[in-house]
Amino acid sequence: MKKVNWHFQRKDLAESYLQTVYQGAMSRIALLDVRRTGKTTFLLKDLYPIAIENGFIPVYINLWGEPESPTVAITQALNNTLSILDETLKSKLSELANSEVKKLEVGNNVFGKAIIEFSDKHAHKPSESELFKIGQLVEALFNKCGDKAIIIIDEIQHLASSDKFLPVQHALRTALDTYSDICVVFAGSSRSGVNAMFSDKDKPFYDSAFMIDFPRLGEEFVQHCCKTLKVHFNLEYDVLAINDFYEEIDKSPFWMMKLMTYLMAHKASLKEGTEYIKALMVQDGDFEGLKKRLRALDVEVLHLIRQEETALYSASIVDYLSNKVANEVTSSAIQTSVKKLKTMQVISQYGDRYYIESPGFIKYLEATLKV
Template structure:
């Protein structure tokens, strides 16, 4: 894999995760971080090389906005892992690009198909066929290895909880991992706390208490210094490290957006740190659809989200509801009305209670809402 000079290596974290899986009591970890906070980059560019250097086979599958069903994504990843080479080699070749048809490495029980049979991945929709769940279990058995267990990296796994039709797949995956505890380890990642909670903390869920939860640690000054150094080496220009650290904090310490800031100044030397920051904020709002999401909310939903973004707590309290009524120019809403607004915001992925309090799930959206509120206050 080509080395990315902008990549900030997290070797110590990779070693900690790998040691926990290899020598600790946990068979699986669930890793949370917001979207574009560096989860996938950490998995592919840090954890994978460390694991493969120690003799582990690594299998990666992402369920984020996948064009095919979760079963198709998982079967493709497992089948391709049987080919020779490291994960980086499979990424570099066409095997990484998911073709519509997949050649199976073994016969599907009960169908009479041979080892060279193909299945059309585009037709795997709805509830998974039992015969392919048997094949999935067979694949898990074949990739399992004791001594140096195979590590499954399942990215954005909360997507499996979005449809009830995925329940048999989730149950089969849990069974496959449970029966091969010494030969298979897993890292589940998610960008939705509520989604991960539904997967691992719901008593009725097959993965209830299966994985040890951890948060991807936020990056700090060493990361900023690394980006500043790469910028200097690439452009022969210097950036003020302290002002760049301030810009990083203003971008909620999001590494993807911060690199975008540096690259904006790299491609346009006329940009200052301040102007590039404003440019990146506008691009974030447009790319993530903040204006459209805001316009799609009712007045009470907007004011509830605004209050939470600005640090308000206890949304069912009289103080919160009175402030909400004042913002709406009406009587204070009832606790039931506030609850209905919160539940709608939760279904839209705007707020959650995964940490025990109601809060904005995306700090970037919260910052965008706060900035709009400040602009409105200045305009009178």
């Protein structure tokens, strides 16, 4: 029995990012999008192997791997790579990536749970020797690889989740500035968190990377999934109907693959499969709990954000919302609502744009509130 490859490769995108950090004016980029939109899979299954093919030595670091001590995650990843540089590089580096892929596939909820369960109370403030070690290892990597080293740091916004991690930011920024020929790709699943790190002039990582919106997989991904079901499992579904569902779940590859697994395992109808996934999303995201905390104004603000409205405090929007909720609304009230939605992690903000953080939540509201 041959293993089925479900991965939809994005080789051209990986090569473009590699070219950007190696030949562009800035050797560091930060890829931004919300959780469960395929960034980690892309980093491990596309960017990492493409880097190896092009003669780079990649170091992959996931800061949610050690949420209470990101210093450990950084030093372990650098140590693991440095320890095999004198061996047969390609196969050994691939083994490192494969071990991370297994973590992703076997327990694909682990990294999501890490941030939910993370508590500042248990955060570890690194010692001076631990911070010094980061600089030593980055130096060793540069000495061995020069400008063909590429460091990939996943969930970079985690370093902004506790004041105890501020020294880690300083140590890492200093090391990367000292050896600035090293290419770096950051990835973050919270635009507001990444924005707080890279756009605040009082923070160590201020203006240190070019930020890029990570493009979501489109209809070609849906076609790939449907073709895989048909070729390997003799299961055929309406591609347009599955694409509609993919749009409904805000183009989340994570939930799309959950649907594929259910259809394959149960030989179920598409209706049964999508209903199951929607119920799973409601439970996983605590949609009912979130809904209970929302006022009518919060819901209307969410709908405006869904429609990509950015001028939330304009006079026309104030009038519009006053009519919608049948009550006088002020710009201050809208600001309070936006702050509340951010605190609930329902939305995030980057620049003047707002983003929905919970795939499928707006559709759930529309269905249950009949709006």
